[in-house]
Amino acid sequence: MKTIFNTLFALLIALGTFAQKAEQPDWSYDIGGKINEMYLTEAGTLVVASNDGLVGIKPGSNELLFKFTDYGRVKPEELTFIPASPYVMVAQGGFMSSKKTVIDFVSGQILFSSEGNQWRQIFTSSTAMPQNKLIVSGLQKTGDMAENNTPKVAVYDLGNGKEDYSFYLFPPGKTTMKSYMVTGDPLLLKDKMLIPTSQGIIAKTLTGETLWENKIKNVNWMTADASEKEIYAFESNTSGSSMEIYKVGADGAELWKDAAKVKGQVVNFEILPQGLAVVSNKSSGGSNSVFAAKDESEIGFLSAQTGEDLWEKAPKTKGYVQHFYIMDDGILFGIQQGGINKISFDGKTLFKKPLKTGENIMVMAHTPQGLIYITSEDANIVNLETGDQVWDKPLKYKRATSVASTFDKSNNRYLISADDEIMAVDPTTGNVSAFANTDFDEKEQPSSIQMRNGGVYLGSDQNMTLIDFNGNEVYHQYYKSPSKSTFAKIVGGVIAVASTTMAVSAAAAAGANRNSLGDYNEYGKEYDRQSKMFSAIGSASFEFMSQRFKATAATENAQFILTKLDDGVGLVKVNKDSGKTEKEIILKDKKPEYEVDDFGGVLYYKAKDDLIYAYDLKK
Structure with a gap:
């Protein structure tokens, strides 16, 4: 009896194993260790963290693009994807034994490692774009004891991984009672580098000669105007509740009598001909004390000559600034908790009164009629000069979990989907008419809307429909979700990377934000802008990303x-115009972990704990 039981048990195990076997992939990858996380990058490379280390997958070959096992298991918090670049940084170890490696996930090349370049302690590491450089500061084992214990800065070319130049903060062996620690990201200029230290800012030529030093200590980050003659340095207090801004001349002299003080942390900083626009975020830190800061942004406008606030009264925000745009006549901003306002560079309110809106402003954009805004509760177009409503009253709907919108150029109307209904809105009058209903299964709301030759396409996770231009349904396809718990496992790789890239320095966040109000629905222009930006840097990896965005x-x-298909759980490829299934890939896994590269048309599927299958979705 026991033998029969064992035989049946073995058979069930075998059948279970067979049932989990996925369809034959186009490529397969043995990761070499238990997979913990998968990250789909902008370049289409899948970066996989396992118990053994980090690997890269680029379809076209069954070989791994790279395999990095020097640090063993890599945790999510040890990974930093450098925004708008082909680089990922792996950082491990404590302050006294910090280890860092930079990998190009397009070429698979390891461009920098602290061990390979003999850094025994790294104070800071940052990238400079568009120069395509890595700047490292710390202690390097390259000489005698004096040299090994003297803080050093080195610049590496990320195009080839080679060192451009390096220098010590002060001559090795020099007797000093002062402790020089690099406290923030160095600023790389055309002919020099500024290094913030615990003793002040030090300016060095690119050959290491000291040009000047000043006494502005513990600066976190810096930025400069186009001429590089005016430098702004930012220092945060220990609690993070405030910052001081210093202005420094080309010779290192402080150009303001006193530093400008702002509450909270600076998240946006614009150098304008009229002055300096500053947005800082204050946080209560969860405290309920009456003395705690409010959870809101402050907007200020400083004199570039003195650092004094040019506005007698700062505009009230009552929330965090979600949108911030520099216009010809002033600053336009939208608040996450609701509300839009515009203020001139001399501090005068340009709107007759602050515009009330719903929460979570998802869209603020130019249209021929004015500024369109779409929130999770309402939508309208307003006059950008006065703030007057173009539409007599805003389009209202319940607080929607998803709002999709597009402009139907052929019929001159906005189509806005919310609350299971598509509303057609006249762009000039705001007159609203019911266009169609969207009765999506599993209580889903359309998350995308697109104009097609045959009508209007709407899609969500499990539903897709095409509606002709008269509002009649051409088709509606519904594909039952495998299980509710599945969706906790399949968070998109693009989202994962986005959350990772948010963890960048304040310098990157403030300096990279050009704050230009875009045109409604101009996605192609945005892709073209990114393509040109990548192409301008010049390396082969950036050129690959440029072509991908084209x-x-x-x-x-x-x-x-x-x-859930007849033969098990799988992925279906469905034509948007016909609603017909063009391809099915059977995964036979009730809770599959996978990523879809929308641009490249590749499905990455975790077939086993240490195995990834890749499928070509374009075939």
Whole structure:
């Protein structure tokens, strides 16, 4: 009896194993260790963290693009994807034994490692774009004891991984009672570098000669105007409740009598001909004390000559600034908790009164009629000069979990989907008419809307529909979700990377934000802008990313949906115009972990704990 039981048990195990076997992939990758996280990058490379280390996957070959096992298991908090670049930084170890490696996930090349370059302690590491450089500060084992214990700065070319130049903060062996620690990101200029230290800012030539030093200590980050003659340095207090801003001349002299003080942390800083626009975020830190700071942003406008606030009264925000745009006549801003306002560079309110809106302003953009805004509760177009409503009253809907919108150029109307209904809005009058209903299964709301030759396409995770220009349904396809718990496992790689890239320095956040109000629905222009930005840097990896952003996305004409098929759980490719299934990939896994590269048209699927399958979705 026991033998029969064992035989049946073995058979069930074998059948279970067979049932989990996925369809034959186009490529397969043995990761070499238990997979913990998968990250889909902007370049289409899948970066996989396992118990053994980090690997890169680029379809076209069954070989791994790179395999990095020097640090063993890599945790999510030890990874930093450098925004708008082909680089990922792996950082491990404590302050006294910090280890860092930079990997190009397009070429698979390891460009920098602290061990390979003999850094025994790293104070700071940051990238300078568009120069395409890595700047490292710390202690390097390259000489005698004096040299090994003297703080050093080195610049590496990220195009080839080679060192450009390096220098010591002060001559090795020099007797000093002062402790020189690099406290923030150095600023790389055309002919020099500024290094913030615990004793002040030090300016060095690119050959290491000291040009000047000043006494502005413990600066976190810096930025400069286009001429590089005016430098602004930012120092945060220990609690993070306030910052001081210093202005420094080309010779290192402080140009303001006193530092400008702002509450909270600076998240946006713009150098303008009229002055300096500053947005800082204050946080209560969860405290309920009456003395705690409010959770809101402050907007200030400083004199570039004196650092004094030019506005007698700062505009009230009563929340965090979600949108911030520099206009010809002033500053336009939108608040996450609701509300839009515009203020001139001399501090005068340009709108007749602050515009009330719903929470979570998802869209603020130029249209021929004025500024369109779309929130989770309402939408309207307003006059950008006065703030007057173009539409007599805003389009109202319940607080929607998803709002999709587009402009139907052929019929001159906005189509806005919310609350299971598509509303057609006249762009000039705001007159609203019911266009169609969207009765999506599993209580889903459309998350995307797109104009097609045959009508209006709407899609969500499990539903897709095409509606003709008269509001009649052409087709509606619904694909049942495998299980509710599945969706906790399939967070998109693009989202994962986005959350990672948010963890960048304040310098990157403030300096990289050009704050220009875009045109409604101009996605192609944004892709073209990114493509040109990548191409301008010049390396082969950036050129690859440039060409990728010029290409048509694989999801332009099809949608990929995870569902339960006759033979098991799988991914279906469905044509947006016909609603017909063009491809099925059976995964046979009730809770699959996968990523879809929308641009490249590749499905990455975790087939086993240490195995990834890749499928070409374009075929």
